[in-house]
Amino acid sequence: MFDLFSDIFTYRDNALTRIDPRVKLLIALAALVAVVSAERPILPFGFFVLCLGTVAALGVPAKLVALRLAAPFSTVAVLVVIHTFVTGTTPLFTLTLGGWTLTAKAEGFRQGLFLGNRVLGALSIVLLLGIATPAHRIFQALRGFRISKEWVEVAILMYRYIFVLLDRVGDLAAAQRLRLGYRAPRRGLASFSALAGATIVHSFEQARRTHDAMRLRGYRGTMPFGPFPALKRRERGILLLGLAGILAAYAILEWGVAG
Amino acid sequence: MIDQRMPIRTILATAVLLCALPSPAFAMHIAEGILPLPWALLWYAVAFPFVAWGLRDLRRRSREAPWFKPLVGLVGAALFLISCMPIPVPTAGTCSHPSGAGIAAILIGPWLTAVVASIALTLQALFLAHGGLTTLGANIVSMGVAGAWVGWGVFAAARRFGLPWFAAAFLAGLFSDWATYATTSLELAAALHGEGSFTTMFSLILLAFVPTQLPLGILEGFLCAGALKFIRSRRPELLRAVPEGGTS
């Protein structure tokens, strides 16, 4: 779980990481809107292939991608199961479970697959965004969109100190494990709540020290942000192109407008 | 298209089948892409005033006390980590995580919990593929609004009724966890029931959660109480640092 949080790829230099985060964010949002409002499976699937292909091309290890996709994949599985047994009329097969009979239905199965397909499409877009843009650049972009300064400031601090606390909490949890703190469920729960409590205590102490350090460098309650440069011509071009491309794809695949 | 006469046992059996899947039904948050656009926007609209009011609160208090934002940021980081910690009890399955909304509401109050939850959920969506950007609003509502207010309310009420803080914290953790999942089920059912019955879908999803969430809620109750006990025994003065949490 903790190892998933590796953002090393966002700091690599490539064509995608160089694009202004505002542009990427807008394009990603447009793509998400397109995917979740799509009525046919082809558009989400197209995004899935495109984004995952790009992720692979960026050299992100397959293991990492698989790890990140594992939980959503299980969501997809659940969706398919629920819909298969609950929705529809045309029987596919029946299943006997402890005396109860369940009938799988074709429409439900298709409906489930459709939803699953949408999840994967949307997810791969966000995955790509998260792999091409470091967190602080996304925060910056949000600030560019006039998201509250307080929100961005707290988000920056949270993001930074998640890593600091993670180191300490990781050690703490390891120390508990090495002294068999998780051997039996009851003691495990006690260790676990001590761990949670210790994390909070650490965070309060760290907050005091961090605020001291901030104060000594002139902090008076608001974090100063650098100026936000206007989008360059090239970036405006990318933005227009990206949005137009998504719109065109949507028009062709959803409305059947021939190009 | 859901069969209106579907026997309750079909629902139960489906729920049992779901439990056989390798991971709990919907993990903690609604995954990216599940909600159709109108529902996604609706939940954003519901979440917005809570987060906005929380931010207003934050702005006001950090004007009085400049250390307040770093404190919220750090406590937020801690809560983020806690909500990522796999619960170490084998019976609850491998992928269960506490929601942390109850302890957060006790520590920093429900308004700020909504703010912290919105940030934590954004980070998880972007970097951990947990939850999502389109479902962010819905997830904020279930965790940062429903979970936080229920947790806070239960704690405050239990204290008012003279329950010891340990019991109050337990109940707060328990009910905030359940409230979070109930809200999640409601959001899912509302969006997914299609032309079928909302109540059938809702009960089905709720049932799918029950086998994992019922015990998990209890565990979260113990976690909430245990964590608070730890803080109280080691650094009681810290609980007074944020006077508008539920502990004062």
Place this chain on the structure above:
Amino acid sequence: MRAVDVREVSFTYDDGTEALAGIHFRVEEGEFVAVLGSNGSGKTTLIQLLVGLLKTNAGRIEIGGREIGSLEAEELYQRVGLVFQNPNDQLFAATVEEDCAFGPRNLNLPEAEVQKRVTESLAAVAALPLRGRAIHHLSFGEQKRVSLAGVLAMRPAVLILDEPTAGLDPAGEAQMMQLLKKLNREEKMTVILATHSVDMLPLFANRIYVLDRGRVLQEGPSEEIFRHQEMIVRAKLRLPYVSRLMYEMKRHDGVPIDGLPLTIGEARAQLLELIPKEMILPGIEESGS
């Protein structure tokens, strides 16, 4: 018997950092071994592999003759105990006593035995008077000792310490090293410590492994290790100050010094050989120390 046997072990973190690259590392029972390396050389990674917190990508690790993966947690943690670098990260109970009792209680020992172990382990680190104190009121040096006691209460055969003297003042450093030496010599405990401070090692460690960027540069008793000045510098380390003085005198001034004295005692003996008797002032308080 061999306490720890690490053969051809590599480890790469998820983000691609190769922290260890084909390491051999062997410790016999009762030895006092130091892993010496600069920041980022892989000491902590090696240690975490030894206690099972990380799993090797390649190679084999044996603890007390058994493959580490085949050991139950309960068994493993009575064979190896790890003292973390930052005591704050290890002390999670409210009081000293509770913290020391944490491990034994998890072993489901009867309460009398738990108390006995707490007493013994606190006594071993000279921290008995701290027994009832709250953890966060302890000084840094006290915390370090208490965190060691918590691990000793598990009675591990092998004691592993990550930078045990980091952050301690000279008196605390000397006390900690003496303590470890006593555990090693009197209690026959196998001690493995990771560090990048060199001055004390020659006095304590039987053997030293020099780590650099995930590889073992050299291995042997301290006299052997510190003879290779270039290797030491390559590993971003340095000679103990006393040896550095002797090295420079030998190398640059042409003073005929045998080998390379590592400790103050050795250096003194050698220098006295070189200084003519008639220069030495009598009477000031002969010998002593």
Place this chain on the structure above:
Amino acid sequence: MRAVDVREVSFTYDDGTEALAGIHFRVEEGEFVAVLGSNGSGKTTLIQLLVGLLKTNAGRIEIGGREIGSLEAEELYQRVGLVFQNPNDQLFAATVEEDCAFGPRNLNLPEAEVQKRVTESLAAVAALPLRGRAIHHLSFGEQKRVSLAGVLAMRPAVLILDEPTAGLDPAGEAQMMQLLKKLNREEKMTVILATHSVDMLPLFANRIYVLDRGRVLQEGPSEEIFRHQEMIVRAKLRLPYVSRLMYEMKRHDGVPIDGLPLTIGEARAQLLELIPKEMILPGIEESGS
């Protein structure tokens, strides 16, 4: 002018711990002063008083000739800059560049000036290539240097460092001390550092204050300080290893050594005087260092 003037200052924490008891502490502009003391001797407390994080219970603190309470926060933080012991406390932005720009931006400087200061301060600590990196991807040594850069970007007249070399390996330690020396000699920055490691100090510090349980035990240039072996031991410190060797030879073996050499260079010179010329082997590579 006097950079820092602390007169008769005491400080007691809320819980009743008397951390400082009537201290005098004076630093002239351009000096390099070390505060030497064991764990808990009050170094951090003194430092926090100097930068205004704590307020004295009794006594007077002047920074650059003005009473500390009378200085505006903005003014004070351009006179004194504090580098914390743990770089994590201080690196709160997401990237190196943003962290360094934090201070200058708080001063409302124009963006061009902010960027100039970031570049200069990163260059001063040899960390320019790290500019775009995320803080949590830096190694410990890099974090230490970047946190120093963030303070330098405020252009403080007095630079205060709490244990600047703690946790660094020998190479990192030497680099950090050289860096501070350069800032002191070339940029004429006043440097005050708190530490309990003694070996490097004689090479760098003009003057040393020895602190023990909230009191100044002694104050003076390093030759002066380390001449008092008992005082040093009382403060739970020790002599630099080289001096210890020389001290023992002088004291116990009766070797006639002048004063007490503190550095390897000094010890070498003195020892060479004592060793007869005819014993020295010619040819091995004379002088050099």
